[in-house]
Amino acid sequence: MRIGLFIPCFIDLFYRDVGIATLELLERLGHAVEYPTDQTCCGQPMGNAGFVAECRSVEALFVRNFDGFEAVVCPSASCVHHVRNKSALPDAIRAKTYELVEFLHDVVGVDALPPACFAHRVTLHNSCTALRSLDHEPAPELNVPFFSKPRALLARVAGLQLVETERADECCGFGGTFSVSEAAVSARMGQDKVSRQDASGAEFVVSADMSCLMHQAGSAARHGIAMNYVHIAQVLNAKADA
Known part of the structure; x- marks a missing residue:
């Protein structure tokens, strides 16, 4: 194609x-x-x-x-x-x-993905848009059977251990212009998000939205939380022989 x-x-x-x-x-x-x-x-x-x-x-x-x-x-x-x-x-x-x-x-198709290896504990962040507009997973307010497109992709990555973050479906506070117009609220939401990520025991937070990760990485740095933030493309492209 x-x-x-x-x-x-x-x-x-x-x-x-x-x-x-x-x-x-x-x-x-x-x-x-x-x-x-x-x-x-x-x-x-x-x-x-x-x-x-x-x-x-x-x-x-x-x-x-x-x-x-x-x-x-x-x-x-x-x-x-x-x-x-x-x-x-x-x-x-x-x-x-x-x-x-x-x-x-x-x-x-998931089965067509090339081999990848990422031997780390990872927790997943789905952006609000990914949940409510692109159907990566069901939005939490919907009473529908669970599915997850990013989890299905990550399940193909050798060595990756997926761990859960409490209330992972909550907004991280970025929201584009929301983080400018409501800076104090945005900052506190970011603090809450990264604190829960830290408690999960994950080494990396992975997401399909780098804008959310940009906000979260800044929040983590300000609060002394040693967390790594990577886009899902980087994980799926991690070579098995690297």
Whole structure:
């Protein structure tokens, strides 16, 4: 499959290893992956702040960058949610834009994943968007049978021990612009989250949303908690011989 790699602006600026891991993982699966070099923000921060009209120029650029691909894959649930459900992009582009976990689970298939080894105790963080917009797991308020796409992927990783964090489904407090408009509340929610992660005995927190992990890593550092935060792409791409 010819895939357009959509990398969120904050990952491009601060977490390029996540983008590289996503690229390598897709290529190891045999896909032809291209990264349009003039891509910019998808417009999510402006859209969430109510500046919908100001999103139009970046959406037009998104079309020019990704229109010709069979699929668009992005390692961020919140960005994919904006593109698919909140933008004014053409339906054809919205429909073929996937978040990495759902692409691997729903399109590629769990059994097709390449070998990976990550011999650590890991706890999982699902972002609010991943739960309520992209169905990584059932939202906690829903009375439906449990399933988990990220857990199914992580179960394929040799040596990985998944441990549970108490009230793991609660928001970490980031919420994009929420962390700016409600900074004190956001900071306390982050403190509560990382304290529970620390109590779990995990060495690493893994998530499909690096924006949440950015917030949590800052909270952990401020409160003297020695925790490691990694994107799920980095775990799934961890080579067995590394």
